[in-house]
Amino acid sequence: MTNDQLKQFIKNYTTEVEFVDNPYSLECIVNTVHFYNLARVLKESDSTAFDFLYCVTGIDLQDSLGVIYHLESTKLQHKLILKVFASDIDNPEIPSVFDLWDCAELQEREVFDFFGIRFLKHPDLRRIFMEEDWEGYPLRKNYVDTVNIIDLIK
Amino acid sequence: MFLYDFSELTSSIHNSISSVMSPLATTVVEMVIAGIVFLLFYALVGLILVYAERKICAFFQCRLGPMRVGKWGLMQTIADFIKLLMKELIMIKNADKLLFNLAPFIVIIASFLAIGAIPFAKGLHALDFDIGVLYVMAVSSIGVLGILLAGWSSNNKYSLIGAMRSGAQVVSYELSVGLSLMTIVVLAGTMQFSEIVEAQNTGWFIFKGHIPALIAFVIFIISSTAETNRGPFDLAEAESELTAGFHTEYSGIKFALFFLGEYMNMFIVASIAATVFLGGWMPLHIVGLDSFNMIMDYIPPFIWFISKTAIIIFIMMWIKWTFPRLRIDQLLTLEWKYLLPINLVNITLMALCVLNQWHF
């Protein structure tokens, strides 16, 4: 599918989406309410068939926390960037897509570990890289590292 | 007939001791002497085998091996031994202390018992039972008890898995070892090692026994490698899976005892293979070529025995440094589905050969 067809496909499903032009591939921002169902449709529909989730990125935009899903269809060779933002910074919650793409389970644990985004219905949402009792979420912009070696030298 | 007969030497020692002592004291003194001789021999063989393994494996792997301690690293094993002696003996908190300390000694004792029955040369033979083959098989399988205890008492799951693997493995492969030796016992008609060697005066059993003896020899090499936990069958210690298997928790001299036990077991199975299949200390005799046989007789029997053993040890090392390790189910499949049936057919074949006088 071309980018325009993809846009039309997503718009048919839900109108509460925002498209951004990105030279790399189509970018689609969706809210947390429609996110899971849109993802399911994108994966399961034969005309889109996004079966390959190749990157899951957490991002802190200071006013909201978001997750970026890079999707690709191995059959139809088209790509899509799916973005979902949780505006509630104190208690960010995004539905988990672990049942759509198997790799999402560990990737979402990583995002939870670094950004504190809670993935709803995730089967095993624990920290993966940091220690279990680590305080704070290190990749957030407001995270203060008290023993940062670069700051200590300055 | 034989130029080098040690029975005169041993009997003269016996006579001189018994002329000054009572029969009981004679026995005790002779046992002590034999014990000391074996202990020294044991240490010497251990040192040589460890060095040989390191050098041989190094040459297979395109490197030099130990080169720094002494000329060509000859003193390396001694240096390692001193290091192991000085190391701390780490005691695991929740280990079963008695069994944990006992286990390495059981392994060592088993190999020590077996070595007494091996004929090194004519007359150079500590125990010449009439059931020598059976005795060696019996005592050599005590060793697995030590491995099982070591794994069990270490209170470590890796050790336990290793020990259980070893148990299953040794119990299975004991059958093949026994049956392949029995094939030769059928041919020789005796279980006494000295008589087995004497019977090979006219030709080694591997040549005399046609194909059945050859099959038995191959099976013996495979299954004895398995029984000593070596080569592709080192599942009990399986370094990449179980870190070090049953001796994970051992350190210092207790680890060294396991290590030594492994090499001694290798020496024992190799020497049994040499004795039973390759004529032991008996020189290579070909019927009809008398002058050739005379020349062969000039080489001392001890040299014959050691060189035959060395060749088999070299083959075992070659196997070890070439093949990847088997999995436990493949290991048991190999024994129960292939080696054991082949062995049973083979022993029947050998019986037929003997009955019909097909052998030489």
Add this chain to the structure above:
Amino acid sequence: MEDILLKNKLDKEQEYFINMGPQHPSTHGVLRLLVNLQGETVKDLKPYCGYIHRGIEKMCERYTYSQIIHLTDRLDYMSAHINNEAVCLLVENALQIEVSDRVKYIRTIIDELTRIASHQLWWAAAGMDLGALTTFFYGLRDREKILDIFEETCGGRLLVSYNCPGGLMYDIHPNFQKKVKEFLIYFKKKLPEYDQLLSGNVIFVQRMKNVGLLTKEKAISFGVTGPSGRASGFSSDIRKKEPYSAYGNVKFKEILREEGDSLARYKCRIDEMWESMNIIEQLIDNIPDGSYFTKMKPIIKLPEGEYYQRVEACRGEFGVYISSKGEKNPYRVKFRSPNFFNLSALDHMSRNQKIADLVAIMSSLDLVIPDIDR
């Protein structure tokens, strides 16, 4: 019904856990696996990562783009040059800088040499994991030749740091072409020897065959890329899909297999070494003249926006995501590391296999732990 419940209960009672790692000979680093065993059969396993987590993504947010390149070395240290290239390509694409053909050719040659070196080490370690220690020395012996070529041209042996935005650090060494050709002649003789030692060995084939099956659907779903994914039939070669550098100019096959077991993953890598040599042969005599470096501003500032660049690293697809606010530091950097995705399939693949198979599966996946932890 009760019988089944009782059996399940008994099964549960016989299960026990062992910790594989963080210090274990076959995890090749500080990966920890909590393995649930029943006898010797793996029931399930959970990976525990983070023992070598260095927060590289956070560090990148404080560094300039030129500095970031030298952090990517430390992810998958076996494909250091390819990781560097991903960042360089991203910066070049974002700034719309066209590098000369000479740069592209040299980058591609060194990429493929890196791939061969990485697969050699993998082959060496694969044999070692299965108990054939000799292979380790053979693999390292041959890898040394490539490292010598790197040392001469790049200065570094393992972490070469040869790339920079706009080109290369220095021009190639005068001996480069001669040495690479010598290596190709040498290694073409040695690769069949590899086959003799492992792939032709009955025990090895039995250990690898039908172990750790991964279907194509599962491989895609788990995002298992690289030789591991291609062994399941997942056509995931970025060199073919989105050619970068000089990959558009060369003819090569994408190695695909259908079986999806450990043996297929093994054979995929062996065939990839042949294919890499094929690529180098096409390029080595045709390196065009030109500048090895495009002049750039001393301080690189990417225009505001989001960028993504994928390259084919030795173990699969390596991706860099950079979100820029137009400053000299990136706003957010994310590395899509192939090993982290490959690790997620380990639990699925090793269920109901023996513990010895787990080692075989791990060696066939060829995990590099610093790439998982980042």
